[in-house]
Amino acid sequence: MIRIENLSKDYKTKTGLVTGVDNVTLTINEGEIFGIVGYSGAGKSSLLRCMNLLEQPTSGDIEVDGLNLTHLRGEKLRQARLKIGMIFQHFYLISQKTVGENVAFALKAAKRPKEESAKRVDELLDMVGLADKKDVYPAQLSGGQKQRVGIARALANNPSVLLCDEATSALDPNTTLSILRLLKKINRELNITIVLITHEMNVVKEICDRMAVMQDGKVIEEGEVYDIFSDPKTDLTKEFISSVVSFDVPQPILDACTGSIIKVQFKGAVAGEGVITDTVQHFDVKGNFLHGTIEYIQEKPLGLFLMEIEGQPDNIRRAITYMEGRGAKVEVIQNGI
Structure with missing residues (x-):
C-alpha cells in the first residue's frame, strides 16, 4: 500500500516559488493498478517522483508498505528504494551495454552475487518476451522492445511497487496495447502495485482499477475507473473522457x-x-x-x-x-x- 498524506512540492525559480504538488492526499491499495491523469504541468510526474524520493517533498508524508520514506536517509532510504521499481518514457538504457547487461546493471547496483544475477536476468527477459535478445544492443531494438527491457530492469530486485512515468507515450497504439497487457500480466501474477502516470484516458481505461485526476498540483477527482467514466464530476474529467467516448454529432x-x-x-x-x-x-x-x-x-x-x-x-x-x-x-x- 502507498499512503500519501498532505504532500506538497515547491520549486525555486527566478520569479519565486512554484508549487508542483499542492497538499495531495491519496491511498493506493496493495496490488492495484492506479492511474494518475492530467495535462502537462498538472503535477503528476512531480508527485510520482516524490513517491520514491527522487524528488524530496517540501512537506507531507510518503508511506510505502508501512515504511515512511520521508523519514529515511542514506543507506536505509537506498534499501527502501530497491522495493520501488520505475519505468520511464524514454527508456534510459545504456547504449554501450547489451540487453542482458542493462538488466544486470540494476542487480549489480543492489550488490547481488554474479551467479544469482545471471539467473535472474534470464528469468526477467523470459517474462517480458525478450529471451532471444539478451546479447543485442539497445540500438537494435524497437521502441516496444526497449520498454520491455526497461520493465525487466525495473523488476530486477523484486519490487512491491512499480512506478510508470508516461511509460507508453513514446509508443505507437499497437505497441502501447502490448505493453499495457504486459503490465497487467505482471500486476496480476506478481501482485505488484502499479502507479501509472499518463495524459491518455485510453491507457487508464485499458488497465487501471482506480484513478485520480490532477490539475494545478491538486487532485480534483478520484475513484474507481468505471465510476468516473460513468459519472465524472469535474469539467476536466469530462474533457478527458470525451477524448475516449465522443458524442460529437454534426x-x-x-x-x-x-x-x-x-x-x-x-x-x-x-x-x-x-x-x-x-x-x-x-x-x-x-x-x-x-x-x-x-x-x-x-x-x-x-x-x-x-x-x-x-x-x-x-x-x-x-x-x-x-x-x-x-x-x-x-x-x-x-x-x-
Missing part, C-alpha cells in the same frame, strides 16, 4: 431534428438489455439513433447513446421515466416537446 444533423434529443447511459448489466427497444414499443414514440456505443471498462459494459425521440409530449415524458426506472441515466440535450 450541427446540421442536430438542427434537422424536430423531436427531443436525449443522451442515454446504461451501467453494468443493464447496458446489454433492450431497454430502448422496449421503450419505443410500449410508449408509442419513435426513436432515431444519432450516435451509440458500448464501452467495456474493467470488463463491465457502459452503454452510451444519443438519440432523437418523437411522439406526443406525455408519451415522451413517460418513455424517459420508464428508461430511468430501468436503470438508465437520461439527459435531455434538446427539448422538442
